[in-house]
Amino acid sequence: MEEGIKIEVMNIAEEYEPGLIARSKAGDTAAFNQLVEIYQSRVYNLVLRMLGRAEVAEDVTQDTFTAAYKSLHSFRGPNFRAWLLRIASNACRDRLRSQRRHPELSLDALLLDPGNPLHLPDSRETPEEYVLRQELGRNIQEGLASLPPDQRLVVILSDIQGLSYEEIAQITRSPLGTVKSRLSRGREHLARYLASYQELFQGKTRPHK
């Protein structure tokens, strides 16, 4: 039911999007801010999972929207979301590069900071389940952090954000085959990483045989 409402909201947003983009291109900041409202959660979550730290993610998300507004004239359509996520992923790549140049800044950067647990929400959970969830969230984030950035990006876009191979290819500007192989390798790596914690989620998320 909730899913249905979400899809409907997305459709409405897509309907209004071209108008908002046109107005934003003409310099209407209010129109652009409506686009920000629509996409900020997606951009922030992508950046957070790519970089792992809330305060850095906040910075990079803001940079993404500012850069998007400035280069809106270069957007030719049709997929605004892919265009925006491409700017975000480029910003993440730049940030990771500068962190590599200044390793002191990236110390444990990719490990989840305590103030920002990766949610695996579950209503009516017991305290044991809560601990389990926290631990699992941390393991997933650590697993993601251990992936090379190109694989991490594809895994996040596909398996957390639920985008299609085609849209990911658009965002990463890479051939479909590259997307598939990065996803396959990323999942394989993560599966191996999480295997050591398998007892944590055994029975809880195991699909039906």
Added chain:
Amino acid sequence: MLKRWRKNQHQRVLQLLSEYIDGRLSREKVLMVEEHTQKCASCRQYLESLRTTVALLHRVADVEPPRSFALSETEASAPSSSLARLQPKALRWATAFTAFLLVLVFAGDSLHLFETKSKAPQEEALRTETGMAAPTPQTMAAPQERPPAAMSEKGDVAQGEAGFTTPTATPSPTATAQPTPSAPQEETPPSPQAKPEARGRAFPVRSLEVALAALVVLLGGAYLWARQRS
């Protein structure tokens, strides 16, 4: 033979499993995967762990952004950060281009290419090129570098006219022979006036080299600074 074929089949199936769980395989490949996984325990196990991993990732929910990222009027009119990121890139290219020009001019100079009659237009062309590559602040820096260059140039020119082949050796003895060490410095002010006459000779080439070298240093320095800052 059969063993090798099976091994190949196993490798192929392993690579297809990720697409298989996304339902992106053709019917033919689906059949191949299912047939193989029924027989191969390690593939079955791997498929299971992949499915669990993907199911876990699907359950990762969005974090609520800590604040709104809506742009304020000032942010909307502030210089873009993508432009700021572009700056080091542009500076790097400008440095490379100027260095390339310097190498060209230097190579041309050492091959005596500029000592023909037609050298003046060439230099002019190069000058305009550097003008395009580097904006006004850099061209402003060139005159600062000129006086010492012009000085040695003048030495060169004088020696060239006298027919000597070792131009650099003589100015220093004359400098030491002079009772006042300020004598060679006195020669520097007239150099700008001497410029038009010396145009036909090697002088502008040399100063162009110095200007280009100064530009390379300036642009390179600016690039390093911009990179550091970013």
